[in-house]
Amino acid sequence: MARDLAIDLGTANTLVYMKGRGIVLNEPSVIALNRQTGEVLATGREAWQMIGRTPGYIVAVRPLRGGAITDFEITERMIRLLLQRVGVSRFTRPKVVICVPSAITEVERRAVTDAARRAGAADANLIEQPMAAAIGADLPIDEPVGNMVIDIGGGTSETAVISLGGIVALEAVRVGSFDIDAAIQNYVRREHGIAIGERTAEEIKVAIGSADPTVDENQAEVRGRDLMTGLPKTVVLSPEEIRFAIEDVVSSIIASVIRCLAKAPPELSQDFLVRGMYLVGGGGLLRGLAQRIERETSVPVRMSNVPLEAVVLGAGHVIEHYEALKGMFMGVRR
Amino acid sequence: MTWVIVAIVVVVVLGAVGVIVRRRAQGADGVEMFQRQIDALSPEARRPVVDQVQQLDPDADDPDDRDDPRGS
Ligand SMILES: Nc1ncnc2c1ncn2[C@@H]1O[C@H](COP(=O)(O)OP(=O)(O)OP(=O)(O)O)[C@@H](O)[C@H]1O
Ligand SMILES: [Mg+2]
Numbered sequence: 287m288a289r290d291l292a293i294d295l296g297t298a299n300t301l302v303y304m305k306g307r308g309i310v311l312n313e314p315s316v317i318a319l320n321r322q323t324g325e326v327l328a329t330g331r332e333a334w335q336m337i338g339r340t341p342g343y344i345v346a347v348r349p350l351r352g353g354a355i356t357d358f359e360i361t362e363r364m365i366r367l368l369l370q371r372v373g374v375s376r377f378t379r380p381k382v383v384i385c386v387p388s389a390i391t392e393v394e395r396r397a398v399t400d401a402a403r404r405a406g407a408a409d410a411n412l413i414e415q416p417m418a419a420a421i422g423a424d425l426p427i428d429e430p431v432g433n434m435v436i437d438i439g440g441g442t443s444e445t446a447v448i449s450l451g452g453i454v455a456l457e458a459v460r461v462g463s464f465d466i467d468a469a470i471q472n473y474v475r476r477e478h479g480i481a482i483g484e485r486t487a488e489e490i491k492v493a494i495g496s497a498d499p500t501v502d503e504n505q506a507e508v509r510g511r512d513l514m515t516g517l518p519k520t521v522v523l524s525p526e527e528i529r530f531a532i533e534d535v536v537s538s539i540i541a542s543v544i545r546c547l548a549k550a551p552p553e554l555s556q557d558f559l560v561r562g563m564y565l566v567g568g569g570g571l572l573r574g575l576a577q578r579i580e581r582e583t584s585v586p587v588r589m590s591n592v593p594l595e596a597v598v599l600g601a602g603h604v605i606e607h608y609e610a611l612k613g614m615f616m617g618v619r620r
Numbered sequence: 621m622t623w624v625i626v627a628i629v630v631v632v633v634l635g636a637v638g639v640i641v642r643r644r645a646q647g648a649d650g651v652e653m654f655q656r657q658i659d660a661l662s663p664e665a666r667r668p669v670v671d672q673v674q675q676l677d678p679d680a681d682d683p684d685d686r687d688d689p690r691g692s
Contacts, residue, residue: 427661
């Protein structure tokens with residue numbers, strides 16, 4: 287008998303929740319392929335380690351990067367491998383609930399559910415990430431009050447207002463923490479004349495990146511390739527210059543939060559002042575970001591205690607109560 | 621002639637009754653389904669998932685340190 291599954295198919299990380307068991311898989315959403323034969327060489331953490339370090343014939347990619355499905359075929363193979371790894375076969379046909387960025391198109395949604403069905407799912411349904419996050423973060427969404435969730439992931443930032451089990455207002459942008467990495471890469475190239483890889487840029491972000499000045503700020507030493515000489519070179523980066531480098535991305539994320547606040551009905555807006563907004567997603571861990579959103583919106587911001595797992599836990603709850611909650615799937619609501 | 625009119629009236633009445641009964645049933649279905657959904661989203665129903673959150677949370681043993689989204 288197959289155990290039903292909930293999958294958070296994130297642009298940066300993939301998590302799988304198995305009914306009755308909990309989280310059984312948590313790894314980067316990366317797949318490494320042989321460019322010539324199209325053969326899959328690695329997935330998950332192993333493939334992640336290859337990013338930017340592969341010989342010409344291997345390519346390590348994030349098929350969902352940017353919150354859109356850029357390559358349907360690779361996405362389908364990733365879903366198939368994922369289901370195989372957690373024990374799904376032709377004989378065990380589980381029900382599957384998949385969380386996807388709400389910004390994906392109708393065609394992309396169909397591609398994901400079809401892929402899951404072809405890979406052995408008896409039934410595949412989708413749920414919006416912020417809805418799953420609100421369930422996982424234990425917000426009182428069963429009550430007629432305004433619950434606001436901000437999910438900042440790798441490729442997307444989604445803000446939603448939820449009341450009585452439904453989405454009242456939603457604002458999703460295809461901007462996320464990957465764009466912060468890219469901004470750091472561009473800045474270092476432009477201002478210091480060295481090239482760094484995306485994984486190094488991510489390390490800089492996590493080590494010294496911030497959205498607002500904070501106490502105990504440190505500098506970081508970064509090694510890359512000098513663009514003029516081609517030789518390895520070390521430069522020192524300060525937190526202020528990284529703040530400057532990522533400012534455009536940070537402010538566009540905050541602008542989308544503000545647009546969502548503006549869309550909420552006035553009756554629910556009052557609730558935010560008391561209850562605050564809830565921040566989830568790895569991108570929300572950027573130093574000073576909660577503080578900065580709070581300052582610019584005058585609404586208190588609370589950080590989830592499980593920012594990276596809230597979405598899959600929420601979807602897991604839906605799979606545990608499948609019959610009662612199937613009205614919450616994307617495309618089912620009237 | 622009269623029996624034709626009687627037959628038409630009977631068919632119309634039966635049809636109307638059928639529609640009303642179906643509407644009522646659907647209404648009850650909607651209410652019941654919504655209630656089930658809300659119940660499944662209640663704090664009690666979500667307890668097992670929330671307990672997992674606490675197992676995952678590194679500083680869960682410090683109750684003062686946790687944010688309580690439900691307020692108090
Ligand atoms: N401490 C940290 N500070 C800043 N950024 C962080 C931190 N930890 C993780 N991140 C970033 O969070 C991102 C991953 O977050 P998350 O796992 O929520 O994304 P995702 O769910 O896969 O993406 P999406 O929701 O957009 O599909 C990565 O870009 C990572 O660099
Ligand atoms: Mg996510």
